[in-house]
Every structure is written in structure tokens, then in C-alpha cells.
Amino acid sequence: MIRVPAEPVGPFSDAWRRCVGTGRAELALRRDFQDSLRIVQREIGFDLIRGHGLFSDGMGVVRPYDQAGLRGVQHNFTYLDQVIDAYLEAGIRPFLELGFMPEELASGTQTVFWWKGNITPPRSHQDWADLVRATLTHLVDRHGLDEVRTWPIEVWNEPNLDIFWQDADEKAYHHLYEVTAHAVKEVDASLQVGGPAISPGADEWLPRFTEFTDRHDVPLDFVSRHAYTSGPAQRVPFSSYQTLAPASGLLDQFATPRRQLQGTRYAGLPVHITEFNSSYCPDNLIHDTAFNAAYLAPVLAHGGELADSFSYWTFSDMFEEAGVPTALFHGGFGLLTHRQIRKPTFHLYAFLSRTGPDLLALGDHHLVTRHPDGRVTALAWAPVDPTGETPGPDRHEVHLSIPLAGTEAFVRRSTVDETHGNAYTAWRAMGSPRSPKQGQLDMLHEASQPSRTHDRLPLADGRADLRLTLARNEITLVELSPVVDESFAWWDETRLLGRDPR
Template sequence: MEVMRTIMDFEFDTAKVQSMHFHQNPEILYVLDGKAEVQIETEKYELEKGDFLFVNVNKRHSLFETEKELLFARFRINFSMLSDYLGTNQILFWCNTTADKNEAYDHLGRILDRILNRFYDKEKEGALYLNSIYYEALYVLTSYFMVKSDDIRLKDKGGPDNSRVFEIQNYVQANYQKQISLNDLAKKLYLSNAYLSKYIKKRFGLSFVEYVNNIRLFHAVDELLYGEKKITRIALDNGFSTTASFNKTFKDVYHMTPSAYRTSVRQETQGDEKEEQSRAEIEQRVKDYLAGNNFVPDETATKNLGVVTVDAEKTVPLKKSWCEIINVGKIEALLDCDIQRQVLMMKEEIGFKYVRIWNIFVQEMYEERDGDWHYNFSRIDRGLDFLVENGLKPYIELSFKPIHVSYSINSTLAEKDNHIIFHERDSYEKVMNDLASHLVNRYGMDEIETWYFELWKDDRLNMLDENGWYFDCFEIGYLALKRVSEKIKAGGAGFALGYDRYQYHDLIRNWKKRRIKPDFISVYSYSYLLIQQNGMYFGKRSLDSNFVKNQLDIFKEVLREEDFLPEELHITEWNFTISNRNCINDSCAQGAYVMKSCINSVGNVDKMGFWHGCDLNSEYYDTEAVLYGDNGLLTRDGIKKPSFYAFHFLHFLQDQMLGKTENALISTNGRGIYTIVCHNCKQFNYRYTMKEEKDIRVDDLYELYEDLDTIHLKFRIQNVKNGEYIMRVFYVNPENGSVQDIWREMDYMKNLSKGEVDYIRRGAMPKVGMRKIKVEDGELWVETQMKAHEIKVMEIYYQY
């Protein structure tokens, strides 16, 4: 196996079996025809045609054909060159189409196809162009699939010193071909030689020299078995100073010389080699593949997105799951007059039906005396009275959620655990039965039968144990509510999409073993992924703008596999971030993200609950400014953000859907009214993950996206009534209606006067336009330009 001369290279292969091995360079395995099982360390993955996965450095892997006529491509990456470019040896990728969904996979797949189409252009001028595509592929890999050194280490999963082990492994992998010493590594890690020597011995069970030689031997064995190099060349290329030192080290481990080992293994596998296709046959398979493969053009896609054609006589009911639930906070929040005003505003202008509240049980309202338990429900009553009196429905989370003001998923500005006040079954059973009776007596059976009750899988309830306290708590609450009425709906458990991915099957299987099943299943969706590599867990921010849809699809597939399909599926919390101090929350980009996610949700989920309604929930010592990056739809002063207007525009949609695309949804009432909502949501680039969320500045936002291009949308609605129509257009973009951009013009001043706040409030309103449209041939044409991060609604009315 020759040393790579470029940063990347590739070849086609038809091997039916590749035994467990690993390389000095990472690689991508891409199945082009047939099927294969790939095992990486202890994990196995079934790859079908079109699937690909990334095999990291130092990861033992094997492959065998599971469907005849396997053809796959292997893309090798020069680790040394890549680490030089990135300035780090701590390089780890998570890229696996069989275990994840992300729109970036489609992007990378198209690039890999372009590389394959250049198979016969590897020399001279063609090699220069091919090299440019290699760098494009690596840019996508590092932007969307790299687990960076500052991504979260889950210490309870893999131990507190995962980072150091990871750094040692990568350093040796990057430098084993050179003459390296313990002293070199100790200097890099700012440790003494003696301490590092003991540390390596303890963690790896080998001395430093033994560990390095072990790595060298693994790679040398690869070349012995799969290459034609002479023994001397293999020794020098893999870091051994002389052939003699290579022979001695090899013999200590394999009890024979490298030459004898090569001969013996090849004799053993000679029969298998006879079964392999000849080079000529592989060449023919490649020619057949390329001849039948549609050529992927190299030009970037035009920003003119083409015409969207729909038929006014072909509709389907539109279920607006996005406006079902809004998260407000702990029940005491509903006693605040400012929050009450904001909740009513959201009901009126957005159409939310359910208000999700939690932490209804607090210690000061609970009395335990002589084995008897009593709860005072008066505070709960005042909050629920407000909702019921104003035609809103409670969505009650029954567990004890912690109170956080979060910088990011792994750091907080303020944190307060909420202690569970029920410590035995009898006390919880008594209070839940009292609550159920109290609610039906106060609000009536018909009313509470429309409510929802949820129990989140707080880690303290240990849902990973089939006999965990979670299941007891759920069943106690479920039975207490069903005792009052079978129509009351109780569910859970707030599975974190993407983050609980390695536990989905275990959690669902545990629930299946219980006698009581939920009426609905709830999930949370924030754009963070948990990645497992060789026993180590990493959390990273996802750049997938379709995160909600893609991760929901993965979770729903698990439910189907486990035959645990609920009557309803709810996303009770969703946002791209959990941070209360991320200025993107206040931006037009957030409005476009909200609209995109809501359009994607159509037909995929029954109810969604945006996180959250009001910035008032995270007021703290640092919130004296008009905006402070909280993820509410309304500012502390009740000013509407672009995210509010995204929901407001969606509320204009009619009840019948004509069609939807990546950027738009078209609806009608069937009686001459047509409504189109559209957005120009942009994709984050790698720079977003390079910054701590709290450190992002408003003036930096435009650097965080792949492009800021305007798009041109065209719509054609067929079979409409001829005549004159009026079109009203409402839109928000950075130049019109954005509270954040208005505040920028005021130099981000803090401690504004009431008049200045009112000025911002008046400015933070959508731009409005109107025009006439004449229809003569039964076709209604609408065109519009959308700036980056813009959201828009177009209402079209027939004029009688």
C-alpha cells in the first residue's frame, strides 16, 4: 500500500470479505451496488446501495458481502496532511448514513459521486481538478461531521480523562512513522516524562515504546498482507529505525519473522483469493457502474428555484401541529400579569391552544404529618383558572424540572435543582388521586378530558431500569387520572431526539414490559447530537437545518421496529438551541428556521410545543438590555421577534393544503382564497460550532451561514376562477420588522427609556404590500424574491 501523494484518494473494490484490520489513514466506505455488513470495533452496520460511513483512524473494522455483486468505493484520507491543515491531531468524525439523518449527507454524497465520475481522470490535468473536489469533500466533512475538541465530553459515560487518552492516541497515530519519543509527547501535553510514562502504562497496559511499536506493527501487518513492498521498506515507512528492530519487535508479538508471517498467511488465504474477481473483472464492473451512473454536474445549483405548480381542485386537509402548544414555564409564571398579557397575545395572534406548564408541585404547599400527606392546590388553581377562563387548555408536565438559565447545553449562568418531594409510592399516590379529584370537581369532566398530562424521564427516575421509579410514577399518575375519566390523556417521556439515540431501544423495551402504556409519546428536539465512538461519548451541535424532521424520522423508525406506536406523537419542546443567551434567538434567521421546521412538520407529528413563549422566564442580573438572546417569541417588554411573526404568518394558512416545498407551503379555503407562506432559511456553516453560543455577537451572524443569497420563488395555481384578485403581502427581513436590527441602529444601547422601547416596538412590525392580479386562463401566477433569512405570507383573495 503506497503512501498517499494527495490529501485524498479512492479506488473501487469488489472484495466479498475483508477481515478485521485498521489503517494509519481514515477512510470512507461507500456501497455502490449490493449490500455489506461493516463492523467497526464492536458495532455492526448494514450498508445498502447508496450508504456510506466514515472509519476513523485506529478503528479496527471488517467488511463482508451480504448481497451478491457487491461493489463499493473506498476513499482514503491522508491523516498527516489533514491534521496539518486543521492544526490538531485530535480528529474524530461521525458520518454514517445508516445511523443518522442529515441534509449534509446528500451534499457529501453528491460530491463523492462527482469524484467517482472522474475515475479515469486521475492523471495530469485531470488530477488537478480531482484534487479540488477532494478538498471540497473534506470541507463538508470537517464542517458538518467532525467532532471538535471543544465538543462536550460526557464524563459519566467514559471517564474524566477521555480527552487526554484521545489526544495521546491521535498524536501517536499522526506521528508513528517518524522517530517520536516520550519526551516529545510530554512537552505537547505539558506533563513530566515520569508522570506521562506511568499514566500510559496504567491506561494502555503498555509502556510508551510498547504502545508506539504496537501501532506501528498494526500498520505494518496491513502492508505485509495487502501490499507488495519489501520488508525493509515496510519497516522504514512505519517508523522502525532498522529492519533488525522491526524483525525483533514483530517476532516478540507474532513469534515469527515478518517474511515468514507473510508467506504463511498468504498460503492460508490462497483459496479465498482464487474466488476473488480478477482485476479485469473489477475494471469491467467499474465501467458498467460509471456507464449506468447519471453524471453529477459540477455547477452549483441556481438560486432560481423553478416553478411550483399545484392544482386548486386537488387538496388535502392541513393539520397545523405547530400551533398546538406553547411552553410558558412553571405554573407560578401564570400568576404574573405581564406573562398573562403575553400568553393572551400569543393565543390571539398565533392561535396556540395548549399552554405547557411544569413544576406544579412545590415543597411549601405540601404537608406530611404522621404518615398522612396533604397538598394545597390553591396556587395551581389560580394558574389553571387563568387558562380556562380565557379558553386555553393546560398541558401539564408532572415531574420536577430543574430551573436553568443556560449558556449552552453544558454550561449555565444559573442552575437550581428542583428536588422531588415525593419519596415513597404511598405519598405520590395520595397526592395524585387528590389532584385528579380536585380538578374534576373544580373544572368539570368535559373540560379536563381535553387536557394532557405528561411525565418527563428525569434521570433521577431511572427509566433505563425496567423497574425504575419512572414507571411507578407514571402508572400512579395514569391510574389516578383514568379513575376520573378514561378520556384523560397521560403520556411521556420526553425522549431527547438525537441525544437519547443510543438508549431509544432500551427505554422503549422497558416500557413495553409494563402493563400500562402511554396514550401519547413525547419527545424533545434541540439541535444537539450524542455520538459514541469506542466507548467514549461526545455531544456536538448539529448543523442540520432539517434536524427536527430527520431525527423524528429516526425515532419513529425505532417505534415501528419495537411495535410501540402511540395514538399520538408530540414534540413538547423544540428549538435549534437550548441556550437562553444566544443572540440568534432574536434574529431573522430564527424566524426563518421556525417557519422551515413548521412546514417540515406537516404530516409527521400530532402536536408541537415551541421552546418557549416569553423572555421573562430567564430574567437575571445580565438582562437589562432590550434583547439578551433568550429563546422566547416575545421580549421581556412584549416586543414581537421574527420567530413570533413566523408563527403569526403560519396562522394565516387556510385549512386545505395544495402543496409544499422546501421553502413554501400553499393553502386554500376552496372558496377563492389562497395563502402562501415562504422562507429563505440558510444553513449554518462550520463557524457556528467554533463559537460558544453565549459568545456569538450580532455583528458576527452573517459569517455563520453557508450563503446569504436571495432566492426567486415562482408559484402556479391551476384551475382557479378567472377574474381579479387582490394579494396582500406581509414580510419580515433584516431591513423590515426585525427588532434585533432596529436595536443595532441604536448601537445596542441598554437601559432605554419607555419611549425608546416603544419606538422599537412600533418598528418591529412586518412590512405590508398590496397588488392586483388578473387571471384569464384559469392559472394564478405568483412570483417573489426572498432575501436571506426572510419570511413572508401572501394572501390572495378573489374579488367578486
């Protein structure tokens, strides 16, 4: 039995909800995207949202013109305004990633993704700086400086990979960052700018990047990187399979930037993990499973000790890097499928949203918090085997002694596992329909709801004896609150059928 302390050991970090990822910016113009974002914000409530393609041609920010032989560009913010408005109306702010290169400014034709984001440097860095200044000036004029100051601004995405930055040219990225950071600060010195948004396996980039910014006195307000634990992709049509390292590998990656910045002038900078997940492939079915939720539970519980934010990639399957998905469940990154069906990992975040600010206990498989009104929450998760060599344990016991005021506790338990709160399992059972009919969608929405039980538990010496048995790949949230019995003295459940026991 684990005896949970009566007094908090500190605050429970909310870094897990600081940011969430999304597909390319223009997807925010679609109904499915906006419907999904409203659900995520209502049931979880993220602070910031980050995605690619803010300057890609689909957003139409750079519009060339030729009038009487005079060629130029018009900076056009029609779609940008609609995207930002959709975010703000949903109660979330943008984490601005500046990229990719508008074709009119690009030095080459190399692109990435089905939607062809241009990944080449600008022909003219002056034209690129003009675009950055014009965009941020417009946003400040429209939303106010105090608001835009809260929007971090990240320069590019994974420039260490040649699929995202031509030839993975580090020197060229340093130059792009320098030009961009100065352009940002010309709009207002208090705007937050950072990078280098590197992928896993490129740790050597960060020290060289900060050495460059230090040596050339280039503004740097935060550093960013990404974190995944999957191995090389084994491709099949419309899907990928990958090995996984233990989830602790994600925490190691979260911790790396602060370790690298120790002893430098940047030691106190915020660290943002602007993408993380188990797999980096947008078509790996692991994302749709209860395994993924149990695998990531310790990462969300412990990650706030290591980074200022870590952004789940992504909130919705409205995501088309590999093309339009071919099935409802297809291994997309999202917490929600198309049509807003909740995945098990969605519920992991929803459970965390019901935890309190005071941390009472945090272990390998449990998190206990308290709310200001005295309510206590206990989140527990089953251990998993990331190698796939075993299915993981059938049962996992968690025994907690939890402090609580009063003589009895109202106990609500919400559970997600292989059969509860798991629409993927139901979808597989119904034959994996690629385009489910309305009745099937209704059943999948029903299957996606966690199982919930309610009980009343006696307290002894101000403590609840909580014994939990978790099934394979289960995550469970137990909420305990003191019972204040307001029953009328004459209520008698033994008389519900009208029989007088006298």
C-alpha cells in the same frame, strides 16, 4: 416556475399550533405573562401550553403541617387554580407535566435551575401517588371530566439527563412512571398519560420504556420527546453560542418515535414533541433573529407529517431557568420578549395562522394553501446556512403559478427579514439598551411589525403569476383573493384634482 395544482393534495396539518411551551407554572400569575399570552392567542391561537414546575415549591401545592406532634401535608391548590384559570381565560388548555418534586416529598436535595426545582425521586411513592390523585381529582371537580380529558398528562421532564432526574436513573424513572400512570387512571380511565419526555440523543430510552410498560401492563396513551439541533454550549457571561445542524435534523427527530414504535402494540400512539427549537439554551441570541424564523419555516411546514404536535419552546421570554434576564433581547426562547415585543419567529407562527386548511403545494421553500372561501395563501422562506460559514444567499427567487377564480386578484404581502419586522436589528442599532426607556420601547414595537404591501394582479386562464424575490433570511406571506369590484361607474381617479379630462 412551479405550477400549483388547482385541487388540494390533502389537508394541511395544524400540528404546529397544537402546543406551545412556557416557563415554570407560577409565572402565569404575573401580568407580563398574561399580557403576552393574550397577544399570542389573539394572533396565533395555540391549543395547549406546557411548562415545568407544576409541583415545585413555588406553587405551594404541598403544604406540611405539625399539629400537636402530628405531622402531615395539606394539598393546596390556590396557585394551581389561578394558573389554570389564566390559561383557560386566554383560550388555551394545559398540557400537564407532573414535576418537579415538592421538597416535603423529596428523597434528596439536588435541584435544577435558578428557581431550584427538586429532581430527586419521592421518599414515598405512595405519597407521590396521593399527590397526583388529589391534584387530578381537584381539577376534575373544578373543571369537569370532559374538559380535563382533553389535557394530556406527561410524567416528568428529560429523565435521561442527570440534571433533571437524579443520576438519570432509568429504572427509577420507570417505577415513577408506573406509579404515576396508575394514579392517573384511578381518577378516571379516560385521562391521557404518557412519557418519557426524553431529550435529543437518548433515542434508546423509548424502546426500553415501551418494553417496560408493555411487560408490566402500565397505561400509556402517548409518547413524548424533545428536539433541538444545537451543539455544545460555548458559555460567556449571560449568553451562549452554539453550532447548528441543518433544520432537517429536527424533522428527523420528530420522525424517530413513530419509526421506533413500528411493529409494536404502540405503533398507533400519538407522538408529542413537547419541546423543540434551534438552540436548547435560554440565552442564545439566535432565538431573536430573522435567521431563526427562516431556519424553522420548513420544520413548521413539514412537521405535521411526522408528529401529532411539536411544541415551540417557548411562547414568551418570561422564563427564568438561568436567572432573571439581564437585557430585553438576551436570546430567550420566547416568541415575544418581555414587554410583548414580537420576534421574527412570532411572525412565522402568525403567518401560518393565516394559512388555509387545504394543502395545494408544499416544497423546500414554499407552502401554498386554500381557504374554504377561495382565498389562497403562499408562504415562502429563504434558504439559510446553519453552519455560519456564509451569511446565506442575498436573494432567493420563488416563482409560482397559483390557481384563483376570477379575472383579477387582490394581493397582500407581509414580509419579515433582516430589516423588516425585526426589532432585534433595531435594538442593536440603538445600542442594545438593556432596559429601554418608554420611547425606545415604542420604537421597538413599531420596528417589530412586518412590512406590508398591497397590489392588484391580473389573472390569466384562472391563474396568478406570482414572482417573489426574497432577501436574506426572509419569510413572506402572500394572500390572494378574487377581486369583486364594487366601484361606482362614475368614479374616475384621473379627476382626483378636479380636472375634467373632456
